[in-house]
Amino acid sequence: MVGFEPSEDQKLVQETVRSFAREQIRPRARDADETGEIPAALVEQAWGLGLVQGTVPEAYGGFGNELSAVTGALVAEELGWGDLSIALHILAPSLVTVPLLEFGTEAQKREVLPTYTGENFRAATAALVEPRFGFDPAEMETVAEKKNGGWILRGHKCFVPLADEAEHMLVYARTGGPGLENVGVFLVRRGTPGVEILEREKNMGIKGLRTFEVRLSDVRLPAEARLETGEAGVRRLLDRSRVALAALAVGVSRAAFEYARDYAKERKAFGVAIAQKQAIAFMVAEMAIEIDATRLLVWEAAWKLDRGEDATREAVLAKQYAAERALEITDNAVQVLGGHGYIRDHPVEMWLRNARGFATFEGLAIV
Numbered sequence: 361m362v363g364f365e366p367s368e369d370q371k372l373v374q375e376t377v378r379s380f381a382r383e384q385i386r387p388r389a390r391d392a393d394e395t396g397e398i399p400a401a402l403v404e405q406a407w408g409l410g411l412v413q414g415t416v417p418e419a420y421g422g423f424g425n426e427l428s429a430v431t432g433a434l435v436a437e438e439l440g441w442g443d444l445s446i447a448l449h450i451l452a453p454s455l456v457t458v459p460l461l462e463f464g465t466e467a468q469k470r471e472v473l474p475t476y477t478g479e480n481f482r483a484a485t486a487a488l489v490e491p492r493f494g495f496d497p498a499e500m501e502t503v504a505e506k507k508n509g510g511w512i513l514r515g516h517k518c519f520v521p522l523a524d525e526a527e528h529m530l531v532y533a534r535t536g537g538p539g540l541e542n543v544g545v546f547l548v549r550r551g552t553p554g555v556e557i558l559e560r561e562k563n564m565g566i567k568g569l570r571t572f573e574v575r576l577s578d579v580r581l582p583a584e585a586r587l588e589t590g591e592a593g594v595r596r597l598l599d600r601s602r603v604a605l606a607a608l609a610v611g612v613s614r615a616a617f618e619y620a621r622d623y624a625k626e627r628k629a630f631g632v633a634i635a636q637k638q639a640i641a642f643m644v645a646e647m648a649i650e651i652d653a654t655r656l657l658v659w660e661a662a663w664k665l666d667r668g669e670d671a672t673r674e675a676v677l678a679k680q681y682a683a684e685r686a687l688e689i690t691d692n693a694v695q696v697l698g699g700h701g702y703i704r705d706h707p708v709e710m711w712l713r714n715a716r717g718f719a720t721f722e723g724l725a726i727v
């Protein structure tokens with residue numbers, strides 16, 4: 361049998377993050393979109409929730425909670441509901457901590473994890489996506505060449521969040537021919553020669569989140585910089601990322617649905633609430649159905665990950681479905697608001713722009 365009831369601990373985490381998203385994140389979302397900045401005080405406040413350091417074992421300074429993809433999905437949905445840019449910023453350190461917890465050597469964990477278990481937020485990031493047509497992680501152009509007992513990295517990455525302030529960056533690079541079995545994951549410290557952080561990207565959505573292109577020119581790394589992933593490991597990290605992104609997409613969709621539903625009940629045209637018109641009522645009902653369906657896809661993939669099973673099929677389906685539904689649902693939310701949906705006085709146009717990104721960013725959020 362399969363159960364859908366989160367544990368008491370999971371409910372507590374979900375409730376805590378939900379309140380934080382409602383009271384702290386949502387009120388700052390529009391400003392972050394307009395100014396391109398996320399207030400440092402908000403990030404510190406979020407850090408206090410322990411979402412990243414919570415899953416780091418006590419031996420490395422964390423709280424020692426279980427690293428669960430299901431819990432991660434519950435958290436991501438709530439943060440995504442609050443605001444996608446802020447959610448991705450808050451979770452960025454997990455782009456390094458989670459892969460290290462799963463596939464880091466003891467020495468890597470000892471060296472790196474304590475950086476992300478302190479009193480204050482410290483940024484970390486991952487460089488996976490490349491700025492070219494038809495990017496496929498199994499056929500990356502960024503290469504890692506073995507030389508003199510170490511590695512040399514060359515390539516060009518994009519959508520690297522917080523690259524300008526990250527203490528560590530995990531770089532995904534090809535170590536041989538095509539195929540995920542030939543993808544290596546490398547730990548790169550801030551300031552390593554050959555790593556060039558290019559100009560901040562100008563994106564259509566997630567405008568509050570700073571993302572960058574990164575150029576890697578003959579970046580020399582010691583042999584110990586590589587994580588012990590192997591083929592199955594890289595696949596698992598990608599699946600984790602897909603599940604997290606899909607959960608964030610559910611959050612964005614839910615935000616748009618709730619806003620459109622409430623607006624439709626209030627807004628009167630020809631004397632009645634537009635929610636009473638079938639054209640609107642059916643649209644809103646469809647949003648609710650698709651959100652619940654997508655959440656179940658996400659939970660199933662997360663559940664398989666937590667059981668240590670191969671979850672690639674489920675993760676890909678969840679990510680693909682969630683990305684498409686988020687775009688459809690946020691677009692419909694704009695439609696429900698009519699002309700008001702198109703102007704910045706309401707958040708639905710922002711959610712539509714943010715939702716458009718899910719088709720593009722792969723690997724931005726490993727939770």
Ligand SMILES: Cc1cc2nc3c(=O)[nH]c(=O)nc-3n(C[C@H](O)[C@H](O)[C@H](O)COP(=O)(O)OP(=O)(O)OC[C@H]3O[C@@H](n4cnc5c(N)ncnc54)[C@H](O)[C@@H]3O)c2cc1C
Nearest residue numbers: 627629630634637638639640695696697698699700702703
């Ligand atoms: C960029 C822009 C420029 C504009 N320029 C002009 C302009 O120059 N001049 C001007 O006069 N107006 C202009 N408008 C306003 C535009 O005409 C209205 O936005 C449009 O008519 C929709 O009205 P509304 O925004 O009040 O939406 P609402 O009437 O509130 O409709 C909201 C939603 O409910 C649906 N709905 C409403 N009534 C019913 C019903 N009876 N049955 C079923 N569904 C219903 C609508 O289809 C929509 O999806 C502009 C709008 C924009 C976005």
